[in-house]
Amino acid sequence: MATVSFRGATRYYAGNDKPAVDGLDLDVADGEFLVLVGPSGCGKSTTLRMLAGLEGVDDGEIWIGDKNVTDVEPRARDIAMVFQNYALYPHMTVHENIAFHLKIAKMPKSERDERVQEAAKLLDLEQYLERKPAKLSGGQRQRVAMGRAIVRAPQVFCMDEPLSNLDAKLRVQTRTQIASLQRRLGTTTIYVTHDQVEAMTMGDRVAVLKDGLLQQCDTPVGLFARPRNVFVAGFIGSPAMNLIPTRVEQAGVTLGGATIPLTPQQRAAVTGTDVIVGIRPEGWDLVDPADGLAVTVEAVEELGSDQYLYGSSDAKLLSEGESVEHQEAPHPIVVRTPGMSAHERGQKLGVRPQPGALHLFDKDSGERLPDA
DSSP, X not given: OOOEEEEEEEEOOTTOSSOSEEEEEEEEOXXXXXXXXXXXXXXXXXXXXXXHTSSOOSEEEEEETTEEOTTSOGGGSOEEEEOTTOOOOTTSOHHHHHHHHHHHTTOOHHHHHHHHHHHHHHTTOGGGTTSOGGGSOHHHHHHHHHHHHHTTXXXXXXXXXXXXXXXXXXHHHHHHHHHHHHHHHTOEEEEEESOHHHHHHHOSEEEEEETTXXXXXXXHHHHHHSXXXXXXXXXXXXXXXXXXXXXXXXXBEEETTEEEOOOXXXXXXXXXXXXXXXXXXXXXXXXXXXGSEEEEEEEEEEOSSEEEEEEEEOOOOOOTTOOGGGOOOOOEEEEEEETTOSOOTTOEEEEEEOTTOEEEEETTTOBBOOOO
16 A cells, blocks of 8 residues: 655646646545546546556656655556456456456465455455356456455556446445545555545545646545535535625625625635626525515425425616626526425426525636635
């Protein structure tokens, strides 16, 4: 086991002036499960491949433990990679697939067999050791790929979207198994996914990337409770946070009949005339339409334990002295209510933000305003 450090790591692809990964500074603790998450093209897989040595580093350094591995061959980095497509040899049995790298390393057969049996027991694959991959389900094949990584006893596991080929139910089951297995093994693990729910349920910490830049790295609770900017606020959480642009006035900002005063520090951090008010779907109180932000329900998502109402606000009422051109257009709104509630399409309702449920961001920079 070992720590991993990216120190200003940068990667350019030919023909692109903008780096795929731009000056990444990130430290991963020994035994930590770190998840890299972000939209397609944000640089998360490139970051993982740089660590594994499958992509070069154009600037900066990568360290594993106390060793600079920036220019070290992939095979000498003591890393095991688990890929999206399993990468199993179809003509080999499960036992032979798991033992393949140990055989290449000329490990004695008795020790190979012992390691394979230990991994198979850990992954509940003992009854499948003599089968070929074609006779296995997707989840079983992924466990074989995990077994092949485990038997090598590497310093670091690198996992590149290993669950993306599984159906929804199997993904939930397998992600729980992977997280539990990593904690039992205690091996430093860097896991790439585009699924923020997967990231939030698996990682000790989650690093959010966008356009090659690290936006925030924190615990799942930290990301959810205090997102650093508008992008993180909108990306983390399902359904996404409501992000509503609002004009700054003398008393503060007004939303849904509630006035939110701004501290001197918050006012000083506003670079323009508007802020974005962020409210999670569970952060609304339902009120009479006349007493809050009037919303027309356009869709109802019933999950049994929860119900989500998707709608749009009616046109914003003008503040005193505000001209017509400053009137805001209707804005999408998502509200969480108790499951099996009596709401339906076309219904008019009012919403008002709960005290303490607000996140404020500067509209021009996207950065979070100082907490009150």
